[in-house]
Amino acid sequence: xxxxxxxxxxxxxxxxxxxxxxxxxxxxxxxxxxxxxxxxxxxxxxxxxxxxxxxxxxxxxxxxxxxxxxxxxxxxxxxxxxxxxxxxxxxxxxxxxxxxxxxxxxxxxxxxxxxxxxxxxxxxxxxxxxxxxxxxxxxxxxxxxxxxxxxxxxxxxxxxxxxxxxxxxxxxxxxxxxxxxxxxxxxxxxxxxxxxxxxxxxxxxxxxxxxxxxxxxxxxxxxxxxxxxxxxxxxxxxxxxxxxxxxxxxxxxxxxxxxxxxxxxxxxxxxxxxxxxxxxxxxxxxxxxxxxxxxxxxxxxxxxxxxxxxxxxxxxxxxxxxxxxxxxxxxxxxxxxxxxxxxxxxxxxxxxxxxxxxxxxxxxxxxxxxxxxxxxxxxxxx
Numbered sequence: 001x002x003x004x005x006x007x008x009x010x011x012x013x014x015x016x017x018x019x020x021x022x023x024x025x026x027x028x029x030x031x032x033x034x035x036x037x038x039x040x041x042x043x044x045x046x047x048x049x050x051x052x053x054x055x056x057x058x059x060x061x062x063x064x065x066x067x068x069x070x071x072x073x074x075x076x077x078x079x080x081x082x083x084x085x086x087x088x089x090x091x092x093x094x095x096x097x098x099x100x101x102x103x104x105x106x107x108x109x110x111x112x113x114x115x116x117x118x119x120x121x122x123x124x125x126x127x128x129x130x131x132x133x134x135x136x137x138x139x140x141x142x143x144x145x146x147x148x149x150x151x152x153x154x155x156x157x158x159x160x161x162x163x164x165x166x167x168x169x170x171x172x173x174x175x176x177x178x179x180x181x182x183x184x185x186x187x188x189x190x191x192x193x194x195x196x197x198x199x200x201x202x203x204x205x206x207x208x209x210x211x212x213x214x215x216x217x218x219x220x221x222x223x224x225x226x227x228x229x230x231x232x233x234x235x236x237x238x239x240x241x242x243x244x245x246x247x248x249x250x251x252x253x254x255x256x257x258x259x260x261x262x263x264x265x266x267x268x269x270x271x272x273x274x275x276x277x278x279x280x281x282x283x284x285x286x287x288x289x290x291x292x293x294x295x296x297x298x299x300x301x302x303x304x305x306x307x308x309x310x311x312x313x314x315x316x317x318x319x320x321x322x323x324x325x326x327x328x329x330x331x332x333x334x335x336x337x338x339x340x341x342x343x344x345x346x347x348x349x350x351x352x353x354x355x356x357x358x359x360x361x362x363x364x365x366x367x368x369x370x371x372x373x374x375x376x377x378x379x380x381x382x
Contacts, residue, residue, distance in 0.1 A: 070115055077129045081130040136190070166203035204342050205342065227268075243362045304352045
């Protein structure tokens, strides 16, 4: 008796396949069944051999593409066309596909060999499997207009290289709408396009706007800046300022004694203007640090070039045997300079443009955060 597993059904015999007129997909499925690669992926994903035999396993998108013997790009077009539908999602929202669904797709009378042989640098032969590309574009534009009609500043961008639309929008004062709310506005084809990576709801720029909105809420974040004796690994904190990201209230603003025998480098003094005599009577870092940690609380610590501020605050603490507390945790920090580059769609580092004293730079960094909540100029003509 012939084995009745999904791989076997998809493979079939040459005579059966010829009779169905589906010579392309089964060849790959037969090879897959012989090599055991898909079944191995299936078992690793499902850990249930019996369920695998019944076609109840689930695979991620890349695994599913390999199971079908096609590129991920072609799998995405099957998804957009509704020929492969998700059977579930990961906690991060990524689609998962059942082997039974993939088996059914493999039996579709499509140009499988043509799709597999297509040059990845050229448009896929399945590009319009779900319908004309212009139809998708019109639906995206219509959704954008619907958001605008509801008072949401929304815009779209199309990447020809990726054949992908990105729909971004500025958050309202209440922070909405979120992805889930916008998803409810989408027609079926665009819902499939999201799973197919042909439509992105909130790209990097849009995500930055919504992140900035969250950081500006009461109790969410604070902005920290330090001035130091120099830029080296053994340099010390000379001044620290922390302001509340919500209302700009000053939580800490103080000079810091760098320690006995520690001198301020001439190059650093030329930048911030702090002299050895100015910090001679200041309290040392081991006394200031607990106040800083208390002011920060459980807020996200924002800084312009946060790697520098993290390295200096934690390094100075360890040098004097003090506990840096949450400052030593990478996920306690976020970098406004990096977020600003994302907002501007550039890889270059932009200077803060502050006054090179801790409080002035903290306020300048807060101004950057407030700007990141707004639609960037480069999208206005989009």
